[in-house]
Amino acid sequence: xxxxxxxxxxxxxxxxxxxxxxxxxxxxxxxxxxxxxxxxxxxxxxxxxxxxxxxxxxxxxxxxxxxxxxxxxxxxxxxxxxxxxxxxxxxxxxxxxxxxxxxxxxxxxxxxxxxxxxxxxxxxxxxxxxxxxxxxxxxxxxxxxxxxxxxxxxxxxxxxxxxxxxxxxxxxxxxxxxxxxxxxxxxxxxxxxxxxxxxxxxxxxxxxxxxxxxxxxxxxxxxxxxxxxxxxxxxxxxxxxxxxxxxxxxxxxxxxxxxxxxxxxxxxxxxxxxxxxx
Numbered sequence: 001x002x003x004x005x006x007x008x009x010x011x012x013x014x015x016x017x018x019x020x021x022x023x024x025x026x027x028x029x030x031x032x033x034x035x036x037x038x039x040x041x042x043x044x045x046x047x048x049x050x051x052x053x054x055x056x057x058x059x060x061x062x063x064x065x066x067x068x069x070x071x072x073x074x075x076x077x078x079x080x081x082x083x084x085x086x087x088x089x090x091x092x093x094x095x096x097x098x099x100x101x102x103x104x105x106x107x108x109x110x111x112x113x114x115x116x117x118x119x120x121x122x123x124x125x126x127x128x129x130x131x132x133x134x135x136x137x138x139x140x141x142x143x144x145x146x147x148x149x150x151x152x153x154x155x156x157x158x159x160x161x162x163x164x165x166x167x168x169x170x171x172x173x174x175x176x177x178x179x180x181x182x183x184x185x186x187x188x189x190x191x192x193x194x195x196x197x198x199x200x201x202x203x204x205x206x207x208x209x210x211x212x213x214x215x216x217x218x219x220x221x222x223x224x225x226x227x228x229x230x231x232x233x234x235x236x237x238x239x240x241x242x243x244x245x246x247x248x249x250x251x252x253x254x255x256x257x258x259x260x261x262x263x264x265x266x267x268x269x270x271x272x273x274x275x276x277x278x
Contacts, residue, residue, distance in 0.1 A: 010037030010071045011238075011261055014254075015203060015247035016052050017041070023051030024058070026249050031059045033254040039176075039201075039245055041075035041120055042105045044085035049074065049108040057110055073116035073174075074105040075154060076135065078123055094131060098138035102147055116174055117142060118152035128163035136169060152176060152201075158188045176201035176245075181209040181277045185240060194241055202242040205233055212276050221269055231260035232273075239270045 014035040019026050027038060038056075041047045056072075059065050076098050079090055088100035102117060117139055123131040139151050152174030153160070164171060175193050179186050179202035186202070193200040206213055218229045225232070234257060237244045246257045265273075 008071070009199060009243070010035075011243070012234075012258060013037040013039045013071075013073070013201060013243065013245040015039045015245040016048075017046045017247060019051070019247075019249065020048055021051070022249065023048040024054035027052050027055035028058050029251055030254055031055065031064055033251065034258050035254070036065065036069055037071040037073070039073045040105075040109075041077055041118075042087040042101045042108070043075065043077040043082055043120060044087070045081070045083040049105060053108045053110045067111055071115045072109060072111065073118060073152070074102070074109070074114050075118045075120040076101045076139065077120040078131075078135075080123075081120060094134045095138035095141075098135055099142065102142050106147065113146060114148045116150045116152050117148035118154050118172075118174065118176060121155035122153070122160050125157075126159065128160045128167065128169075132160075133167065133169065136164075140170060150174065156189070158192055161189065161192050171196055172198060174199050174201055176203065178202075178204045178208055179237070179242065181212045184277045185237075185242070185274070187277075190241060200242055201245060202237055203245040203247075205237055205242075205244055206230055206246075209233070212273070215276060217272060217276070221265075221273075225263060225265075227260070227263055228256055231256055231263055232265070234260040235263035235265050236270060236273045239265050240274065 012035060014030040014037065016023055016027055016039060038052060040049050040052045042049055087104040088097040106112060119135055123129045142148055143151055150173040153172045154176040156175060175189060175198055177186050177189060190200050212218060213229050213233060218232055222229045222232050234244050248254055248257060
């Protein structure tokens with residue numbers, strides 16, 4: 001397997017979805033702010049991955065970062081999650097589509113490997129299917145060939161993960177899910193990950209939990225700790241074992257989000273925020 005400089009897992013990920021023609025500028029802004037983990041996907045419907053590549057090239061040229069400083073994560077997305085702008089031949093086998101998708105990602109990002117390659121979501125909302133097993137095998141082959149260091153799965157349920165286990169499949173290094181406070185911040189999946197050393201990535205921590213962000217208790221805690229409510233949520237997420245993502249387009253919020261890494265919530269505050277989930 002080709003050897004690459006090993007980027008450590010970052011403490012914060014910058015998400016590049018839904019930015020379209022602002023993708024390059026915002027990703028470069030995030031790199032300048034201090035983000036070293038970048039999350040994207042080869043899914044033109046929601047991501048402009050080539051724009052991420054433009055930002056990386058500009059950041060390298062400006063001497064802000066080197067490739068070895070970064071943690072780059074992209075995803076393989078099934079046909080049903082794509083629009084007409086496909087990164088692979090829809091008539092090809094699934095294994096070939098996986099290889100074509102990652103090859104296209106490497107071209108977009110201007111590199112010869114990514115740090116994490118994730119399945120963007122299982123083929124079924126309920127089961128880990130034969131399609132998933134085939135895609136996962138192809139992804140492992142990409143990893144073994146050195147085109148990615150680690151593998152992940154996104155938008156998965158506890159059932160998906162338990163079925164992977166029952167099938168004797170190699171488990172992912174990362175799980176990335178949308179995190180709802182109303183569902184205990186994805187408590188069951190987080191527990192599964194914690195017990196097996198899988199890193200849990202949480203996205204939509206703010207947008208999926210507007211009521212919590214604006215809760216009087218969060219406001220009081222933020223005032224007490226000279227922080228913003230958003231910073232409290234990100235600090236809470238880290239305290240319960242979540243590697244957070246942010247997709248903010250605000251330079252000020254980028255800096256605030258990274259500054260939240262310095263906030264250590266007392267255990268009683270962590271428990272109180274967890275209790276808001278019900």
